[in-house]
Amino acid sequence: xxxxxxxLGASQKTPAVYLNVILGGPGxxxxxxxxxxxxxxxxxxxxxxxxxxxxxxxxxTMPVATPTFCASASDAVALCGAGSELAxxxxxxxxxxxxxxxxxxxxxxxxxxxxxxxxxxxxxxxxAGTVRLRLCEQVIDVAVASGDTATVIAAAIADAINDNAxxxxxxxxxxxxxxxxxxxxxxxxxxxxxxxYIVTSxxxxxxxxxxxxxxxxFSSTFQWTSVGSTIGAEYPLTGGSTADNYxxxxxxxxxxxxxxxxVAANDATNIGRLVTHLNSLAAVTVGLRQQGIAATIDTxxxxxxxxxxxxxxxxxxxxxxxxxxxxxxVAAVLAAARLAGDTAVGGVLGGxxxxxxxxxxxxxxxxxxxxxxxxxxxTATEIESALNNGLACVVPSSARxxxxxxxxxxxxxxxxxxxxxxxxxxxxxxxxxxxVADDLQSSLAVTYQGFKLGADSTNGxxxxxxxxxxxxxxxxxxxxxxxGYEVRAILRDVTxxxxxxxxxxxxxxxxxxxxxxxxxxxxGLHIIAGNVRQLASL
Numbered sequence: 001x002x003x004x005x006x007x008l009g010a011s012q013k014t015p016a017v018y019l020n021v022i023l024g025g026p027g028x029x030x031x032x033x034x035x036x037x038x039x040x041x042x043x044x045x046x047x048x049x050x051x052x053x054x055x056x057x058x059x060x061t062m063p064v065a066t067p068t069f070c071a072s073a074s075d076a077v078a079l080c081g082a083g084s085e086l087a088x089x090x091x092x093x094x095x096x097x098x099x100x101x102x103x104x105x106x107x108x109x110x111x112x113x114x115x116x117x118x119x120x121x122x123x124x125x126x127x128a129g130t131v132r133l134r135l136c137e138q139v140i141d142v143a144v145a146s147g148d149t150a151t152v153i154a155a156a157i158a159d160a161i162n163d164n165a166x167x168x169x170x171x172x173x174x175x176x177x178x179x180x181x182x183x184x185x186x187x188x189x190x191x192x193x194x195x196x197y198i199v200t201s202x203x204x205x206x207x208x209x210x211x212x213x214x215x216x217x218f219s220s221t222f223q224w225t226s227v228g229s230t231i232g233a234e235y236p237l238t239g240g241s242t243a244d245n246y247x248x249x250x251x252x253x254x255x256x257x258x259x260x261x262x263v264a265a266n267d268a269t270n271i272g273r274l275v276t277h278l279n280s281l282a283a284v285t286v287g288l289r290q291q292g293i294a295a296t297i298d299t300x301x302x303x304x305x306x307x308x309x310x311x312x313x314x315x316x317x318x319x320x321x322x323x324x325x326x327x328x329x330v331a332a333v334l335a336a337a338r339l340a341g342d343t344a345v346g347g348v349l350g351g352x353x354x355x356x357x358x359x360x361x362x363x364x365x366x367x368x369x370x371x372x373x374x375x376x377x378x379t380a381t382e383i384e385s386a387l388n389n390g391l392a393c394v395v396p397s398s399a400r401x402x403x404x405x406x407x408x409x410x411x412x413x414x415x416x417x418x419x420x421x422x423x424x425x426x427x428x429x430x431x432x433x434x435x436v437a438d439d440l441q442s443s444l445a446v447t448y449q450g451f452k453l454g455a456d457s458t459n460g461x462x463x464x465x466x467x468x469x470x471x472x473x474x475x476x477x478x479x480x481x482x483x484g485y486e487v488r489a490i491l492r493d494v495t496x497x498x499x500x501x502x503x504x505x506x507x508x509x510x511x512x513x514x515x516x517x518x519x520x521x522x523x524g525l526h527i528i529a530g531n532v533r534q535l536a537s538l
Contacts, residue, residue: 006020006284012285012509019515020283024413024424024429035259037093037102037260037262037336039086040106040250040262040264041089041106042084042184043081043085043086044183045064045108048170052174053159053162053173060106061078065107065249066106073095080106083167083183085328088136088166089328089331090102092333092336092368093336095345097336105252105253106249108245109186110185110244112186112242114185114189115181115187115192116179116182116226117237118224119194119209119222120177120222121178121220122176122223124149124220125144125153125218127146127218128218130143130200133161134196134197136167137324137325138167140161143156144218150220153220168182169192185242188266192236193231195209196222197209211227231321232373246274250273250277260291262328266296275310275314279312287437289437292315295318295328296320296327297327300385307389308390316409319378324372336366337364337365337366338409339351341363342364345366346364357489357524360428360524361408364399364400364403365394365405368394368403368404369404370397390415391410392409393407409427409428426523432491436485439485440517443481447477455471456470471504471513472503474515490522492523493520497520501518502516
């Protein structure tokens with residue numbers, strides 16, 4: 001057998017250990033068990049302000065396209081601006097993984113318009129009540145007093161929104177019309193959800209404000225007069241235009257390994273740029289093996305198109321349909337949960353930082369709310385379809401009412417040559433293979449630094465001179481390492497697969513060993529099935 005190392009030509013001269021990870025058959029390459037999380041999205045580049053009512057949001061202090069360490073959620077606010085994509089993503093990570101090692105890289109905002117929605121209030125109130133806003137993960141109650149005019153009510157609603165600086169939008173009032181505007185320009189703002197209800201002591205059941213309008217028990221009327229096409233039963237902003245471009249930000253982080261790269265992007269173009277970045281850095285001559293995470297709150301059909309269009313072992317696409325919590329934060333929480341598990345939020349599962357083969361089925365997710373409308377929650381059929389099409393499906397938690405869990409941590413790779421193929425369905429397969437490659441690469445480099453390469457003896461005796469090794473000795477070293485991974489329940493069937501382990505001196509390039517290293521990850525226990533069969537009673 002001749003061992004071929006894709007991507008490593010015979011002309012390569014630089015001494016090093018080069019390991020290529022082949023996932024699920026031909027055509028894929030690899031990533032590692034990392035400790036860092038890199039968040040990529042927008043910061044507030046210029047201060048925001050308004051006059052009716054007055055508000056101001058300070059700009060972030062960090063430069064664009066420059067990876068920057070972030071120690072805490074409050075640091076992210078200073079670096080990126082309150083309510084910015086990156087600040088909210090960082091807050092979501094720290095909620096799931098308080099000791100996370102987080103880096104931020106800002107993408108320059110697009111030159112387009114910001115998404116917006118309009119809530120129109122009419123008629124002076126004849127009694128008392130409450131306007132309840134459900135915005136992202138927050139519930140905000142705005143009191144209405146008898147005699148309040150539409151303008152007064154609208155101004156109070158806008159004030160309440162602006163007072164919650166962590167929200168991803170601001171608000172202004174003009175004669176009873178509350179305009180809610182995303183803090184960032186671009187079409188991602190069109191996925192930000194707004195929701196409002198009317199509550200009174202006489203009618204404590206929430207009445208939802210719709211695009212058709214409702215009249216409250218205190219006579220004032222409320223209507224969403226400008227919103228986007230509903231996502232499930234939810235009203236998003238509308239009018240955001242011109243996507244940003246991740247090219248410069250990704251180029252800025254190409255020199256280092258971040259392990260998990262989380263992007264705010266939910267469009268195929270920028271997510272495709274991420275996949276290209278990941279595959280390029282995973283090449284055998286680079287060896288910066290990493291995985292990417294993105295999210296969408298769109299319909300199952302649109303989410304499926306996004307995931308199958310990428311179809312990458314290195315990419316996870318989370319799907320949380322009609323989520324009030326913005327998609328970038330969904331992706332950020334998943335990255336944190338994969339590394340840390342869910343013990344910080346009362347769960348029992350460990351993460352990939354301590355165990356590359358961690359089974360993350362049902363891992364509990366911080367801050368990610370379940371859908372308010374039960375009809376928006378994924379059905380069993382939809383969950384199965386999502387998993388079959390490379391979508392990591394977020395589902396309502398059975399342990400924490402109103403919150404969520406991850407159904408199964410899978411990659412976006414569901415096809416091979418256009419045919420369903422699940423050889424790399426679970427992210428743990430990628431994480432394990434990358435962990436093995438990283439650990440072997442480091443161990444081989446240290447163990448054999450300065451060694452000479454001899455030939456295997458005919459009688460099996462080792463070289464007599466010091467600092468000389470042979471193909472068979474290196475093979476034995478690798479096999480011993482693989483056995484160690486098996487003891488730690490990272491790999492399985494090492495002995496059974498030992499015949500596939502080959503180490504050969506290159507027939508052309510002097511001083512080069514070529515290795516074929518079998519790596520069979522331990523699979524998580526995902527399904528237990530059986531029959532409970534009644535036996536006849538005597």
